[in-house]
Amino acid sequence: MSTQAPDLPLSVMICDDEAPARARLRDLLADIAPELPNDVLAEADNGVSALAAVRSRRVDVALVDIRMPKMDGVELARHLSQLEHPPAVIFVTAYDAYAVQAFELNAVDYLVKPVRARRLLAALQKVMLSRRQAPAPPASVQLAARSHLSCHERGRLLLIAVSEIVYFRADLKYVAARTSDREYLLEESLTHLEHEFGEQFIRLHRSVLAAREAIIGFEKSVCHDDAETQWQAILRDIPERLPVSRRQWPLLKSYARQLSS
Template sequence: MRVLIVDDEPLARERLKRMVDELSDYQVVATAENGIDAVEQVDSIRPEVVLMDIRMPEMDGLQAAAKLVEQKHPPAVIFCTAYDEYAVEAFDVQALGYLMKPVNKDALAHALARATRLNKAQLSALGKRSKDQESDPARSHISARTHRGLELIPIEDIYFFRADQKYVTVHHEHGEVLIDETLKDLEQELEDRFYRIHRNCLVSVNHLEAMERSGQGQHKVKIRGLEESLDVSRRHVSGLRKLMQSL
């Protein structure tokens, strides 16, 4: 996989290049010093992944990424920055990763592996989703602080949210993470995409597969892509049944 590194600091570029070179299946094909240079390099060398700083002169990383997602076949953009306040803006330009400097090698490998799993059609769809955001103001990702830094989890990859005391666990296609948000706020924001099946659980409407009843009479819902079945509280059975009949 071809990688372009974009950072206005030479030492930062060299450090990232060394880490990428130590990983198999990835090749740094070029480096750039700012967003303008990055956009020009992408036009000419067509990398699959761009590792990009945010604060840079002339054109910053967010501005460059906004131009890249407009391309017919945009590269996957992974931000590598010393600042965490740009995570919301990163959602808007469909970043696939948000790594905090100094970048950890394991975090970098994880982000690159996720980019590798996306095919060209999926990457092209990133640009379309970015254009559609004016009509759909809801965020496209959930942010979570993990040992890898600040991770961005696409809403469409999430199976369900489960509350446990003051934290909520996000169960998604590639694992699970804790977030410091309330289930109530998530339900209000994502009401068209997630449905409450229990006082402590919201499930993705797009991943609903079936509702069944256990031998003990407990209703459970099957989630597409998961072996685990989730409990449905009695008060939510009727509403969930109507929802699934309408899908």
Template sequence: MTASDPQRILIADDEPLARERLARLVDRLDGYRVCGESGDGHATLRAVAELEPDILLLDIRMPGMDGMEVAEKLSALTHPPAIIFCTAYDHYAINAFEVQAAAYLLKPVRREALADALGRAGRINRVQLQALQVRSEASEDQLAVRTHRGTELIELAAILYCEADQKCVTIHHSQGETVTDFTLKELEQAYPEQLLRIHRQTLVGVRHIQALLRDDDGHYRIRLRQQDTELPVSRRHATAVRQKLSPG
């Protein structure tokens, strides 16, 4: 799939009218097209295998295998579709994010909410998509970044930290700096073992951390092994950072 191709969407819901309504909403949005529909869990798994959609609009309460079970099975795939739950019940939300759903929408789904969710789902999938597109060049230890020069391969082990500024993210690595339109959240979700969130605007390469420092006012900073760089740790992330870096 090229950058200009529309994202392929599979709609899974046991109610025909609900499927029709979602299909109409998708048709009104640029950059997406419905590639198929299914009415129960087992049919959804078959459709995913056959059609290979980019995004799955998935109901939760369906006969037989429900949407949560479908999501759990799909999570085992090498390249699963991004999942957006569309349901009339709000009490499944926590479970939805446990299976790494991109979004959770309540029926009746609004066009604006769907457009936002589809955009987020597409961005999350781009990390996987780019890795597939450059598989012949890149390994699991490399990040493929699209720049104005083409595809730039960055060794994950070389990433010192990633810093968000306005609408872009700058990846600081041992060879220099690379600007990407990936968000910090996308990078954090794709590489949770290599990149640690220390601030709303910062991820840090775990292997480059030299020390976690605390000043007299109780503020934490991360000191990197290279460049004598120190990065602030926000109060919100301080506990998680301490737990991640604590011995054992």
């Protein structure tokens, strides 16, 4: 005699920028509910809205489109994986070119539109199976640079737009990300951030990366400890000066000349 699994029904979030596509998934989920009970707890039309939706509720699985404004589905999946209780991710897209990236992100499945009910059911059954197994380790792959970084603060997941970050500063086990308004603590390594955002940020010091667009010049200062001259970076909109190490200064000279020209 079979019994219903105790972890049913599945709670679902649908994230797609097209309303008809979201409606189609809702209808399919309703069609397969007799075989696999489910509840749609949240909907969103982009990755940023999706993360806001899961702050106040826990979902078991996210059905995620890939091409969306503000934050695409691939980046959304990376942020979802940082949640205390990350949902399983199933990509639902009209494009099959992202399949490799999807599975590198440990997505449970990858569905190409138009999705059929039996195919969606099979994907959700995989979610049920994966929930009873040990989670797979995160993949170590080279992905496109993120547009946002996530920060855990007082039980909330906050998003910081990379374009608004003035500098990163390493401090013990955390990295501080400074915007013009405030500072955020990230559980990231400075080395990884430099590798991912090397085109946008430049290393000034072993513990500091600064946004290239935020640097408006360099000036000399006297270090009172040894009376030697040290260079500092001048930033736009922030009175704070950032130290430039002796080791980095030769590499920054050409950049300084570009700023002054």
